[in-house]
Amino acid sequence: MAELDDIIHQPLRLKIMAALNALPVASGLEFARLKKLTGATDGNLGAHIETLAKAGYVSVDKAFVGKKPQTTVTATATGRGAFARHVATLQEIIAGKQV
Amino acid sequence: MIDSKEASAALADIDDIVQRVKQSQLYELASLAALWWGVLVFAGNLVTWLWPFYARYAWPAVDILGVGGLIAIRLLTPSQPQPAAFDVRLVLVFVLFFAFGYICTNVLGHYGPRELGAFWPIYFMLFYTLAGLWFGYAFVAIGLVIIALTLIGFFTIGEPFPLWMAFVNGGGLIVGGLWMRRI
Numbered sequence: 322m323a324e325l326d327d328i329i330h331q332p333l334r335l336k337i338m339a340a341l342n343a344l345p346v347a348s349g350l351e352f353a354r355l356k357k358l359t360g361a362t363d364g365n366l367g368a369h370i371e372t373l374a375k376a377g378y379v380s381v382d383k384a385f386v387g388k389k390p391q392t393t394v395t396a397t398a399t400g401r402g403a404f405a406r407h408v409a410t411l412q413e414i415i416a417g418k419q420v
Numbered sequence: 421m422i423d424s425k426e427a428s429a430a431l432a433d434i435d436d437i438v439q440r441v442k443q444s445q446l447y448e449l450a451s452l453a454a455l456w457w458g459v460l461v462f463a464g465n466l467v468t469w470l471w472p473f474y475a476r477y478a479w480p481a482v483d484i485l486g487v488g489g490l491i492a493i494r495l496l497t498p499s500q501p502q503p504a505a506f507d508v509r510l511v512l513v514f515v516l517f518f519a520f521g522y523i524c525t526n527v528l529g530h531y532g533p534r535e536l537g538a539f540w541p542i543y544f545m546l547f548y549t550l551a552g553l554w555f556g557y558a559f560v561a562i563g564l565v566i567i568a569l570t571l572i573g574f575f576t577i578g579e580p581f582p583l584w585m586a587f588v589n590g591g592g593l594i595v596g597g598l599w600m601r602r603i
Binding site: 335 | 421422423424427428430431433434437438440441442444445
């Protein structure tokens with residue numbers, strides 16, 4: 322019986338992973354874009370990205386575009402796999418295979 | 421463990437965010453196209469205004485560069501989980517679009533430069549607006565504003581109509597493209 326992924330299951334982290342997983346492999350989202358998509362605050366988003374990064378689910382790249390710092394978050398292969406399993410578990414719960 | 425109601429809510433959240441990402445990617449792609457066409461159309465109208473004789477060369481060049489740029493943007497932008505393949509239907513859409521426009525302006529009617537200057541932007545922005553009914557309100561807003569301003573210019577602006585169109589059509593697409601990147 323598959324288990325829900327506790328790291329992904331938190332609502333904002335679920336949104337972050339869903340957004341990143343919708344992109345082509347190795348493509349990422351800028352922090353500002355992710356903030357707009359999820360409706361999160363800077364601090365909240367930053368903290369949850371850090372949790373996902375510690376779990377190895379996302380990679381965070383910081384660079385300067387001109388003089389502006391730009392943070393890009395990308396789902397790793399581990400993160401994509403964990404997200405796919407999490408979604409499959411959710412679907413199993415709905416189908417009544419798990420209680 | 422969660423119940424099926426909570427699981428459904430979580431999946432709905434996922435669907436919602438995936439739709440938002442797709443919309444955001446579409447706007448990003450469309451904004452590049454709008455910026456590209458905006459610059460070209462601005463230049464085309466400027467040539468028409470400053471050197472009317474060369475308009476006959478400028479507009480085919482604008483069309484070829486515009487369509488070529490669109491295909492390049494589509495192929496080079498990684499907007500889909502799978503890389504975009506060359507789709508012959510995209511070329512067919514443009515061939516039919518320009519063929520119908522040509523039939524209207526040169527076969528069914530014989531439009532002068534001023535009528536041509538109004539017809540093509542209205543015709544182009546009509547498709548833009550219609551596409552917006554499926555792909556997002558920004559297309560509808562940009563399309564309707566440019567159509568309205570084109571008509572206002574056509575009926576009220578005299579000689580400087582091409583200059584008006586440079587700012588309304590070219591400038592409108594550029595501003596619209598920049599706006600799409602922010603929403």
